[in-house]
Amino acid sequence: MSVSLWSEETSEVLRGPGVCRKRVVEGLLQLEEKYLPSPLYITLIQRDPDTREALAKWTLEVCREHRCAESVFLLAVSLLDRYLSTSLSLPVSPTCLTAACILIASKLIGNKAVSPGYLSKAANSNFLPGHLLDMESIVLATLRWDVATVTASDFLPHFLSALSENEDGQRTGHTEGFLSSVRSLSDTLVALCVCDAHLLGTPPSLVAAAALSSACRALGNKAPEMDTITTLLAGLCQTEKVVVQYYSELIDSISTERLRSREKQVWDLDGDKQDEEVKDDRAGTPTDLREIQF
Structure with missing residues (x-):
């Protein structure tokens, strides 16, 4: 045959x-x-959307100032939502968390990653670059390194x-x-x-x-x-x-x-x-x- x-x-x-x-x-x-x-996270955010919207808009501003691709911004916000959906609580510095998501997204997609120092300055030095790297590790561990979000x-x-x-x-x-x-x-x-x-x-x-x-x-x-x-x-x-x-x-x-x-x-x-x-x-x-x- x-x-x-x-x-x-x-x-x-x-x-x-x-x-x-x-x-x-x-x-x-x-x-x-x-x-x-998760549906619970969506419900909580829609009841009090101000903080999340402010973080998303700050992400957009940083990505545009750094001339990142549109996909970097979308991935960064997606990582932010996924992290908060899992933890259901904001860290001491929400801006540091958001910056960590931008850092991960720019490393994964962008031609040139946004530096920790640049993100620290963009946040008016609300956190140190070293703290940002620690937060990056926390986000990656929470998401189990599954960061290639659609x-x-x-x-x-x-x-x-x-x-x-x-x-x-x-x-x-x-x-x-x-x-x-x-x-x-x-x-x-x-x-x-x-x-x-x-x-x-x-x-x-x-x-x-x-x-x-x-x-x-x-x-x-x-x-x-x-x-x-x-x-x-x-x-x-x-x-x-x-x-x-x-x-x-x-x-x-x-x-x-x-x-x-x-x-x-x-x-x-x-x-x-x-x-x-x-x-x-x-x-x-x-x-x-x-x-x-x-």
Whole structure:
């Protein structure tokens, strides 16, 4: 009896890149469930989100100042959530814990790791570099050195690839410029999602799909085309189209609220400056008419 060395899978792979993409995404979907935080941790954080949101925003600031890849920020916050989900308590220095997560993520992904000294200065020397290295060891031990967490940045390239070409490898009508703009806006929306406690515990695949859908809609895609994109993303995530639509609209709502909040802060600052100018003008008004220059 002759034995064939021709694998049955090979014929499927040769059908087109869409099959390979689907296999990779399926593998990521199986892995992402392993790294989701516990329901108890999610409940506790959503009751009091301020500290966690502040730490996530500080992580984003440090990563952007150091020009880290977007994936470094996402991995750092994921490590932070996983550690807190396991311990359910903050250490004496929450900033030191956050810096340790940034250090680990930059070593694992980045071309150049963020130095302990840089992180100490970024935290206004709230901890020493030696203490940061000790905290790094604690985080690694708590997570049992399993730090290769699946994040939304792992899904985005595959989702974008699905938008740029079909399963047969043929190019779609989307231009390179459009896809580049979609990726940039998607990265921004994903970062917004990671910092917001309302979306804590949402699978990274769903965050990536919803952010991508929201970005496409923001860049002017029409309703019929958006329906096709949402259906495609839902299929890749192995979920219903309405789920992707729900989270996409939630992202729109969160981003709109953040913009309003920022505009209000700017308006309040401008108002304070005007009040100070009025006070200064009143204080400097000469009481002697001879001092007035007409």
